[in-house]
Amino acid sequence: AQSVTQLGSHVSVSEGALVLLRCNYSSSVPPYLFWYVQYPNQGLQLLLKYTSAATLVKGINGFEAEFKKSETSIHLTKPSAHMSDAAEYFCAVSDRSGNTGKLIFGQGTTLQVKP
Amino acid sequence: NAGVTQTPKFHILKIGQSMTLQCTQDMNHNYMYWYRQDPGMGLKLIYYSVGAGITDKGEVPNGYNVSRSTTEDFPLRLELAAPSQTSVYFCATRQGTDTQYFGPGTRLTVL
Numbered sequence: 001a002q003s004v005t006q007l008g009s010h011v012s013v014s015e016g017a018l019v020l021l022r023c024n025y026s027s028s029v030p031p032y033l034f035w036y037v038q039y040p041n042q043g044l045q046l047l048l049k050y051t052s053a054a055t056l057v058k059g060i061n062g063f064e065a066e067f068k069k070s071e072t073s074i075h076l077t078k079p080s081a082h083m084s085d086a087a088e089y090f091c092a093v094s095d096r097s098g099n100t101g102k103l104i105f106g107q108g109t110t111l112q113v114k115p
Numbered sequence: 116n117a118g119v120t121q122t123p124k125f126h127i128l129k130i131g132q133s134m135t136l137q138c139t140q141d142m143n144h145n146y147m148y149w150y151r152q153d154p155g156m157g158l159k160l161i162y163y164s165v166g167a168g169i170t171d172k173g174e175v176p177n178g179y180n181v182s183r184s185t186t187e188d189f190p191l192r193l194e195l196a197a198p199s200q201t202s203v204y205f206c207a208t209r210q211g212t213d214t215q216y217f218g219p220g221t222r223l224t225v226l
Contacts, residue, residue: 009155032213043119043205043217044158051213090157094213100165101146101209102173105157 002027002093006106014114019063019078021109023091026072032094033074034103035065039087047089050074061085086113117141119218121206127224128196136191136221138206144216146209147189149173149181151202152220158205164189196225 007022025031032051036044048059055067065076076089088108095102122137140147145166150158160173164183178200180192193200203222207215 004157034214036217043219044207045217046214049214100163100171101213101215102148102160102163103158103215105159107155107157 002031002095002104004091004093004104004106006089006091006109008109009107010110010112012112012114013081015083016080019076019081019085019111021076021089021091021111022073023075023106024071024073025091025093027093027096029096032096033065033067034092034094035059035063035074035076036090036092037061037087038090038108044090047076081111081113083113083115086111119206119208119216121204121218121221123221124219125222127226128193130196130198130225132196133192133194134196136193136204136206136223138189138191138218139187140189140206140208140216141187142208142210142216143186144208144210145186147183148207148209148215149179149189149191150205150207151175152205153202161191161204193223198225201225 003026005024034049035047048057050067058064063078067074091106092103119140148163149161152158159175162181164170205220206218209215
């Protein structure tokens with residue numbers, strides 16, 4: 001069965017600093033992996049997705065993620081944090097058995113950006 | 116093109132009451148999902164549907180029911196509300212690319 005673990009429920013960075021949000025997964029088949037962002041009182045918005053093409057995936061708002069099969073990880077990075085990046089971030093893996101498209105989510109990481 | 120819409124945005128329900136959370140999409144997507152989000156727990160799948168007339172249980176279906184009579188609508192029914200069902204509920208759709216598109220959510224409190 002697939003599972004997702006996000007390391008750190010809360011991450012705090014200064015504006016302009018590197019953002020690194022960690023995600024490890026387990027999957028018995030080549031995974032499809034996703035990062036979603038949730039701004040306060042809103043729904044989830046797709047940041048990026050990995051579907052077994054290039055290992056470095058570029059997303060929206062300057063975010064990118066590197067898929068590392070040997071480490072079963074897909075950490076999310078952004079070179080320079082902006083105040084508007086403050087939100088909750090979710091990593092998810094797609095359950096590819098049976099073509100149901102179900103997503104298994106990590107518990108989320110809240111990103112705080114300090115001025 | 117409104118995408119995925121959910122009503123109501125907020126609701127307070129008394130223990131034992133029933134209600135239906137509405138989800139409508141205008142993207143003609145076959146797949147639809149209901150999740151609940153609790154603090155520190157991520158999102159858990161309640162029910163899903165792969166097309167009109169077909170529904171199946173997710174990870175946490177107890178206390179809920181769904182129907183899918185049309186492609187557009189996927190209502191979630193709570194029959195006997197309990198405090199444990201206090202949560203934020205999200206509806207999502209998908210078509211082909213594994214990407215799911217989420218609605219804005221319904222914040223439900225059961226007192």
